[in-house]
Amino acid sequence: MAETVDVRKDGAPPSLEGRAEENLRFIRETMEKAGTFTDVSGWGTAAVGGTALAAAWLASRAQTFQGWLGVWLAEALLASLLGFSAMAWKSRRAGSSLLSHPGRRFALSLAPPLAAGAVLTAALARAGIPGPIPGVWLILYGAGVTTAGAFSVRVVPAMGICFMALGAAALFTPPGWGNALLAAGFGGLHVVFGFWIARRYGG
Amino acid sequence: MAEPADDRRPTGPRRPRKTPGLSPREVDRLIHERTRLGIVSALAVAPSLSFVELRKLLGTSDGNLSVHARKLEEAGYIACAKGFEGRVPRTDYRLTALGRRALERYLDHMEHLIRAVRKG
Numbered sequence: 001m002a003e004t005v006d007v008r009k010d011g012a013p014p015s016l017e018g019r020a021e022e023n024l025r026f027i028r029e030t031m032e033k034a035g036t037f038t039d040v041s042g043w044g045t046a047a048v049g050g051t052a053l054a055a056a057w058l059a060s061r062a063q064t065f066q067g068w069l070g071v072w073l074a075e076a077l078l079a080s081l082l083g084f085s086a087m088a089w090k091s092r093r094a095g096s097s098l099l100s101h102p103g104r105r106f107a108l109s110l111a112p113p114l115a116a117g118a119v120l121t122a123a124l125a126r127a128g129i130p131g132p133i134p135g136v137w138l139i140l141y142g143a144g145v146t147t148a149g150a151f152s153v154r155v156v157p158a159m160g161i162c163f164m165a166l167g168a169a170a171l172f173t174p175p176g177w178g179n180a181l182l183a184a185g186f187g188g189l190h191v192v193f194g195f196w197i198a199r200r201y202g203g
Numbered sequence: 204m205a206e207p208a209d210d211r212r213p214t215g216p217r218r219p220r221k222t223p224g225l226s227p228r229e230v231d232r233l234i235h236e237r238t239r240l241g242i243v244s245a246l247a248v249a250p251s252l253s254f255v256e257l258r259k260l261l262g263t264s265d266g267n268l269s270v271h272a273r274k275l276e277e278a279g280y281i282a283c284a285k286g287f288e289g290r291v292p293r294t295d296y297r298l299t300a301l302g303r304r305a306l307e308r309y310l311d312h313m314e315h316l317i318r319a320v321r322k323g
Contacts (some may be wrong), residue, residue, distance in 0.1 A: 016316065023240065030245050031248045
């Protein structure tokens with residue numbers, strides 16, 4: 001039965017120290033790979049969906065574009081706090097840290113599309129073109145989740161692709177549908193995929 | 204699938220040995236084998252993993268994983284739950300408190316071994 005022993009290219013057996021280091025490296029790498037199975041919190045994702053549905057209802061009652069935008073920006077902040085708190089809780093529960101390699105990788109992959117979305121929102125709002133904003137949010141958030149989820153279980157990038165599809169639809173449908181599509185995406189997709197992840201991947 | 208809380212709590216703190224021996228005999232040979240070490244390491248950071256997830260993660264065959272998982276299960280290092288997902292059979296594994304302690308001991312041993320060799 002093969003043990004964790006390798007032989008160097010020159011044919012000489014590795015040193016005791018080298019073997020121990022190699023074993024520790026293997027353990028760390030395996031833990032990092034396995035961590036991707038659990039980093040995304042299903043319950044956190046579902047909770048974010050719940051708050052997004054409430055935000056969509058509130059936003060639909062806003063009288064002005066500024067009011068509508070304010071509701072969704074507040075929701076973005078709340079969702080970020082909820083999502084990352086839930087991920088941190090899940091990581092701790094699994095005996096690892098959110099700041100471990102997979103957690104950092106997920107956050108770093110998600111951040112650039114979200115930053116791009118913030119800049120585009122500011123530019124579109126300033127130019128007085130609010131119509132494409134829901135589509136931009138959905139498509140960029142979907143892109144972020146898809147790339148961040150490339151290191152995770154398949155359901156995570158699948159959720160990202162659904163967001164991108166919804167975002168594409170939002171960009172080519174009447175602007176009046178935007179709020180409903182945001183509710184379907186940030187609300188509906190988060191709730192459905194959140195429960196799926198929670199049920200299949202440990203919470 | 205939630206892991207029982209008792210498996211996540213440290214059950215009896217174990218202090219690292221101050222003067223670890225360098226003899227390979229002291230290594231827990233049960234988890235020293237690469238596939239078994241991989242199984243235990245993966246389950247240490249995930250509440251539970253299915254057979255298929257473990258197989259993909261470790262890049263091993265059904266037969267190989269099955270044999271090594273059985274050995275760990277017999278030693279009480281991992282626990283196995285069999286069920287169905289729809290009509291498809293599903294096997295989930297989780298690390299037991301005993302398995303977690305064994306991994307901690309193994310990590311201690313490797314770290315002390317490296318330190319001892321560097322000091323020497």
